[in-house]
Amino acid sequence: MADSAKTSNFLTDIVDADLAAGRVRGPIVTRFPPEPNGFLHIGHAKSILLNFGLAARYGGRAHLRFDDTNPTTEETEYVESIENDVRWLGGDWGEHLHFASDYFGKMYECAERLVVEGKAYVDTQSQEAIREQRGSFERPGAASPHRDRTPSENLDLLRRMRKGEFPDGAAVLRARIDMAHPNVLMRDPLLYRIRHASHHRTGDAWCIYPMYDWAHPLEDAVEGVTHSICTLEFESNRELYDWVLDNTGPWDPRPRQYEFARLALGYTVMSKRKLLQVVNEKRVSGWDDPRMPTIAGMRRRGVTPDALRDFADLIGVAKNNSVVDIGKFEFCVRGDLERRSPRALGVLDPVRLTLVNWTGPDEELDLPWWPAEPDRGGSRKVPFGRDLLVERDDFSAEPPPDWKRLAPGREVRLAGAWVVRCDEVVRGPGGEVEEIRCTFDPASRDATRRGIGTIHWVHGSRSIPAEVRLYDRLFTVEQPDAEGNFLDVMNPASLSSAPGARLEPALHDAAPGTHWQFLREGYFFVDPVDSRPGAPVWNRTMTLKDTWAARAAPADPGRPARPAREPAVPSTPRRSQGDVRAEQRAADPGLVAIHARLAAIPGVSPDQADLLAADAATAAWFDSAVAAGGPPGPTARWLLNELLGLAGDHPLDSLPLAAGAFGRFVSLAESGRTTGAGAKALLQSLVERPGDPADRLAELGLEKVDDRAAVEGAVARVLGAQAAEVARYRSGEKKLLGFLLGAAMRETQGKADPALLRKVLQEALG
Ligand code: ATP
Ligand code: MG
Numbered sequence: 001m002a003d004s005a006k007t008s009n010f011l012t013d014i015v016d017a018d019l020a021a022g023r024v025r026g027p028i029v030t031r032f033p034p035e036p037n038g039f040l041h042i043g044h045a046k047s048i049l050l051n052f053g054l055a056a057r058y059g060g061r062a063h064l065r066f067d068d069t070n071p072t073t074e075e076t077e078y079v080e081s082i083e084n085d086v087r088w089l090g091g092d093w094g095e096h097l098h099f100a101s102d103y104f105g106k107m108y109e110c111a112e113r114l115v116v117e118g119k120a121y122v123d124t125q126s127q128e129a130i131r132e133q134r135g136s137f138e139r140p141g142a143a144s145p146h147r148d149r150t151p152s153e154n155l156d157l158l159r160r161m162r163k164g165e166f167p168d169g170a171a172v173l174r175a176r177i178d179m180a181h182p183n184v185l186m187r188d189p190l191l192y193r194i195r196h197a198s199h200h201r202t203g204d205a206w207c208i209y210p211m212y213d214w215a216h217p218l219e220d221a222v223e224g225v226t227h228s229i230c231t232l233e234f235e236s237n238r239e240l241y242d243w244v245l246d247n248t249g250p251w252d253p254r255p256r257q258y259e260f261a262r263l264a265l266g267y268t269v270m271s272k273r274k275l276l277q278v279v280n281e282k283r284v285s286g287w288d289d290p291r292m293p294t295i296a297g298m299r300r301r302g303v304t305p306d307a308l309r310d311f312a313d314l315i316g317v318a319k320n321n322s323v324v325d326i327g328k329f330e331f332c333v334r335g336d337l338e339r340r341s342p343r344a345l346g347v348l349d350p351v352r353l354t355l356v357n358w359t360g361p362d363e364e365l366d367l368p369w370w371p372a373e374p375d376r377g378g379s380r381k382v383p384f385g386r387d388l389l390v391e392r393d394d395f396s397a398e399p400p401p402d403w404k405r406l407a408p409g410r411e412v413r414l415a416g417a418w419v420v421r422c423d424e425v426v427r428g429p430g431g432e433v434e435e436i437r438c439t440f441d442p443a444s445r446d447a448t449r450r451g452i453g454t455i456h457w458v459h460g461s462r463s464i465p466a467e468v469r470l471y472d473r474l475f476t477v478e479q480p481d482a483e484g485n486f487l488d489v490m491n492p493a494s495l496s497s498a499p500g501a502r503l504e505p506a507l508h509d510a511a512p513g514t515h516w517q518f519l520r521e522g523y524f525f526v527d528p529v530d531s532r533p534g535a536p537v538w539n540r541t542m543t544l545k546d547t548w549a550a551r552a553a554p555a556d557p558g559r560p561a562r563p564a565r566e567p568a569v570p571s572t573p574r575r576s577q578g579d580v581r582a583e584q585r586a587a588d589p590g591l592v593a594i595h596a597r598l599a600a601i602p603g604v605s606p607d608q609a610d611l612l613a614a615d616a617a618t619a620a621w622f623d624s625a626v627a628a629g630g631p632p633g634p635t636a637r638w639l640l641n642e643l644l645g646l647a648g649d650h651p652l653d654s655l656p657l658a659a660g661a662f663g664r665f666v667s668l669a670e671s672g673r674t675t676g677a678g679a680k681a682l683l684q685s686l687v688e689r690p691g692d693p694a695d696r697l698a699e700l701g702l703e704k705v706d707d708r709a710a711v712e713g714a715v716a717r718v719l720g721a722q723a724a725e726v727a728r729y730r731s732g733e734k735k736l737l738g739f740l741l742g743a744a745m746r747e748t749q750g751k752a753d754p755a756l757l758r759k760v761l762q763e764a765l766g
Pocket of ligand 1: 032033034035036042043044046047229230231261262263264270271272273
């Protein structure tokens, strides 16, 4: 959770402001509230990392709460898998594992109170009548004939509903708000409905069940949640959320709802209903099939929690919905696996290679697991000799001009071993290559040889057969549920095997759940479910490069991408944004050069270079900002993550903020003279009206107080003024830290460096 806890976003800005203004006095409390009706997916992962990360950042707590208010769709099986997934992602809920159904009694009490106060009534009309009277955005609603029942009539009816005197659908409890309210959700919304159904936890104790809009705010309030974070579809429910809390409280703390954009990912469906359909129709082997976007599937494929966290950090927390380029996800997975996978040798589709001049016995080569990082240590013996196997498509009888692999008369290095030259090719009756006969150069093992490629290999008879599973995207188009039936655009080749695969013998005992890189072939993971001792099953988590983009767009001539082993997509796939940019570049040599130059700048990631080189104007703007003093990495980050969002549809050139001033802004933002939130506020102001960044910083009073003496002074004043709270904190009421932190932040007018303030305060409290 550590990294996510560091990244600022609009929610951390809200919490900072709440603490500074003293709106939250206790700890920051968030919750992750899944409905136990399916497995969690990567969208949920984003929400988990956000909620647990936010709580961790402020020393608060996050709850895991099962939102099990619907009796018919929830299953205990899902509860277990969800707990497992949240824990795997690093979510620690401590004692706070909750079930919404535990609050049925409390919710019912609150309902009776509303009835007694004349704020709710029992409606015994049909569902259709109620729906019809609701009106629409243009048309006000009409009052139910039961709207003016007396509190005692309503109380009697509600109690009889609860006792089971009415069949399903015969009555509902409604809040009595306003049938002409501009927000349709506020037109006397349903609070309870009758369902004679058994619940997975409460059994038959209840036959009335609360609606989401009634239950959710109460669940939050009962648990002391301070920041209730949900996705954007709930924006208009917020008004009702507040109404419920205002009419049932007082609640301390009083929860507040905030919305962020749900994650949508290219080439992926994320609806639980659709994923269930994919599972039920046996289009995959189960919820944990490595092709599934479920947490269980990704875990089994070899994706790590760190990679998911990197991804969540990269995409940030947005306020507007968009489809995230799946290339970003794959980029994070590759980056993570690159760091953790030792390099091994495996040939997926072997062909024999004979060294005709190798006359001695086999040699045992001592090859390091980390060839590029000798300091990491560790090596193993790999048998080498006359009979070897290499990848079939590493040979070409008629190679293209830039071919760096095996071809008649050409030389190539066998990784970690000697340079060999292809002298002769033996073909079978159908013309297929059966054997490549080479001579090796005995002097070449430790000699540097420029201009030749390196290929991987294994020993012919002492390598081991292995079960290898190769995965590809589950869908062939970027937005599978945009139109038509998503099942029609499933990728028929999303799973393939490599039946002839042979691996170096050291991999015989690879433990389930370990990560490896097979040189030039990809990152592999030992399947934790199907592997047996001495018989590991290998999942390819990912290829080393984006083979999908290489398939969709003409290959970059400077960098021959390995062709996919099998054409995975029968029809032309719709391109992702990254693919489109790669294509545009391929058609525009100017952009290729710009991209290459940006990608070579230290501190600018490949992903950033790709985005900056989307068009020449953006790249030129970036260049001017850097020329004016913006450090390249941060300039790229501020430009892509913040400025483009603020600019909206306006071209950068049309902003009041010039590129040079932006560069000076970045250098100021990175200087530590203001906080993260301060820098964002400054940028926003500069986008609205022109001016010098440093002057504006002073004008807005956004300079960070990181002068330790000033911070210590503020802390001392607060501790003096809050002697009672300090004493309670010292006698063990640790949750008062948030309150004291808020008071101290206020004392500095919100300008203290939050980390420094926290440190000084904790030291002062002892
Ligand atoms: P579905 O509509 O597919 O059933 P859901 O959103 O209803 O999914 P829940 O179990 O209710 O599933 O979700 C639990 C939490 O996860 C909610 O707080 C929800 O906001 C969040 N969440 C669900 N999907 C996403 C997503 N794609 N991106 C971010 N957060 C998500
Ligand atoms: Mg839901």
